[in-house]
Amino acid sequence: MCGIVGLYLKNPALEQHLGTMLADMLVQMTDRGPDSAGVAIYHDPVDAKSVKITLQGPDDVDWIAIESKLVEGLGQHVSVTPLANHAVMIAGASDAAQSDDIAGWIESNLDNVKITSLGSAIEIFKEKGLPDQVIKKFKIRNMHGTHALGHTRMATESAVTTEHSHPFSTGRDLCLVHNGSLSNHNQWRDRLRSEGIRFQTDNDSEVAAGYLTWRLGQGATLNQALENAIKDLDGFYTFAVGTRDGFAVLRDPIACKPAVLAETDDWVAMSSEYRAIAQLPNSENARIWEPDPARIYSWEREVK
Amino acid sequence: MREFDLQNAEVRLLNQALHGSDLAGQSIEVVNPGGKHNVAAGAQFETQVDIRGHVGYYCAGMNQNARITVHGNAGPGLAENMMSGSVTVKGNASQYCGATAHGGLLIVEGDAAARCGISMKGVDIVVGGSIGHMSAFMAQSGRLVICGDAGESLGDSIYEARIYLRGEPTSLGTDCIEKPMETEHIEELKDLLNKAGIKHDPAEFKRYGSARKLYNFQVDNVGAY
Structure with a gap:
């Protein structure tokens, strides 16, 4: 049930x-x-040149450190708005392929951080x-x-x-x-x-x-x-x-x-x-x- | 007259009152049901219960003697295993209303969803609108009257319950067949429609029941075991 x-x-x-x-x-x-x-x-909703991703980490996650890693790894400005052990990040992505690349980079490079949603308007907690x-x-x-x-x-x-x-x-x-x-x-x-x-x-x-x-x-x-x-x-x-x-x-x-x-x-x-x-x-x-x-x-x- | 406001009072208080004889013969108003479960379940005495709004699961279950009216819609399992008395829903009822009910009269003025009267054992059910699929599945006795249409597999594996249908079934279930409307059936149906306060000409209905082909083992099917 x-x-x-x-x-x-x-x-x-x-x-x-x-x-x-x-x-x-x-x-x-x-x-x-x-x-x-x-x-x-x-x-x-973010504009057509951006992607919004909800991230979920462990309870003691350090979102400031994660944001620095994202900026460095993706080579662009990224905003990360924390909400407890979740955070909403917005990054530049001109098309779906680029959004997928960003998601792929997160999955490969950020331990213990998972993506709960990706798109322009959706957020999942x-x-x-x-x-x-x-x-x-x-x-x-x-x-x-x-x-x-x-x-x-x-x-x-x-x-x-x-x-x-x-x-x-x-x-x-x-x-x-x-x-x-x-x-x-x-x-x-x-x-x-x-x-x-x-x-x-x-x-x-x-x-x-x-x-x-x-x-x-x-x-x-x-x-x-x-x-x-x-x-x-x-x-x-x-x-x-x-x-x-x-x-x-x-x-x-x-x-x-x-x-x-x-x-x-x-x-x-x-x-x-x-x-x-x-x-x-x-x-x-x-x-x-x-x-x-x-x-x-x-x-x-x-x-x- | 007693009033129970379910916004403030637990459903259990109402039901405990209905299980005892103190309110026998009285009218009971239930307000703000808010879709709560088990409203007026297990009533035992002759009372008139008016529920002003929509109810959730298992409303009026196991009813004996009480006359219960839902002035709204009812969720799944309405009047399940009713023994006697009557239950009326002014709106629609969700799935398996009147399931396994032994007696009494269940009236749904709107539509009833799937599995209406499943395994009914003597209850009379009158539905003003249409009913969903698998209704009267394994229905043993009692009468099911439908003034609209019926969904798939009406009366599958039915025993001796009688079905009166004004509209059309999407399909009939295994061993359920149309049967002739004799004078006895017209009279029976007229009486049920009268009791339900629903006006239709009994001549517009068809009767369905068991072909009784599943009652005995068919030796041709031995290979299936």
């Missing part, structure tokens, strides 16, 4: 409250999973512990943004560590949270590795994120990638997926994992249970429904 929440704002006036709104939702899902919790938040602890540690309530996903985990398929926590991101600005268990993830991990997708863990949900990254990389739209996922991924799942400008929800055809969607003029919310949605302003007037099995629900803002 796990608890997942997603919130996509339609009314820009609410963007300053995104962190608080998502935190209130995630705390309600605490008893669906006590092992670890995490949040992916989309805000403050995740840790062992209860949602409330994780929310406080990373000051999620103070965060603004356009959309966000959250997860609280009760592990069934792989170990309880920070690396195994959700959300998982395996591609630019893409992340996924999952309630359920996949049965053919080992096979797909092998295949996706041979296609060049990088994985950090043996977790089944990371494979689902990698699968979407692979399909999107081949030119599929998010909806097309999810349609293929219904055919290729075997198991139980409710997925919530975030992209730079959008948000999608998908349940497997058997649909034994719960999900509720709600929409008002101001926001779209998904959650494992209505309890989380009840925390949102004006939820009593929301249109509320249970997503159909094997049907893709997606929202995307117009890219300016």
Whole structure:
């Protein structure tokens, strides 16, 4: 069992409250999973010539030293904004290949530092512990943004560590949270590795994120990638997926994992249970429904 | 009239009150349910319980005698194993509502999701809208009335429960077949629709039930074991 929440704002006036709104939702899902919790938040996109990377280090990490190493190693100005044992770094990168080079340099040269997200707007913070602890540690309530996903985990398929926590991101600005268990993830991990997708863990949900990254990389739209996922991924799942400008929800055809969607003029919310949605302003007037099995629900803002 | 405000009071306080006889014969208002679990579970006496809002998992489970109305939507496992009394949902119900229920009347005025009436054992269920896949799976007895459509595999491995469907099933499950509507069935259905307060012409419904081909071992299948 796990608890997942997603919130996509339609009314820009609410963007300053995104962190608080998502935190209130995630705390309600605490008893669906006590092992670890995490949040992916989309805000403050960097310009087309830069890349934003969330780094995660050990509790005693020295971000100032890391910043110096990055500046020296990458040979350019890099900004590193620490947030507990995570930090958001922004570096110059004119294209995807250059972003990948930077990620590759970090993976090869910085011991004990892992990348939780890479893109222009996404940031991912995740840790062992209860949602409330994780929310406080990373000051999620103070965060603004356009959309966000959250997860609280009760592990069934792989170990309880920070690396195994959700959300998982395996591609630019893409992340996924999952309630359920996949049965053919080992096979797909092998295949996706041979296609060049990088994985950090043996977790089944990371494979689902990698699968979407692979399909999107081949030119599929998010909806097309999810349609293929219904055919290729075997198991139980409710997925919530975030992209730079959008948000999608998908349940497997058997649909034994719960999900509720709600929409008002101001926001779209998904959650494992209505309890989380009840925390949102004006939820009593929301249109509320249970997503159909094997049907893709997606929202995307117009890219300016 | 007693009121329980679940914003302040634990669900357990409400349920303990419903387990005892002190409130028998009374009306109970439950406000601010906020999607909480197990609201009004295990009620034992003739009370009228009105829940003003949406509830989470296992609302009205194991109900005996009480008349419980949810003025909102219900999460998974509504009225699971109900014994008697009635449960009404003004909105929609999530998956496996009325599962294993032995008696009483469950009314979902909106839609019910997957596995509605799974393994029902004598309950009557009336759904004003449509129901999801695998509904009435292994349903043993009781009646399931659906005024809309039914999802895949309706009545798979059904025993002696009766299904009345006004719309169309996406597919019928193994051993579930359409059966003729005799006068007895029209009368039975009319009575159920009346009790549920839902107006439809019983002649618009089709009846489904067990072909009874799974009841005995078929020697042709011996190779499968």
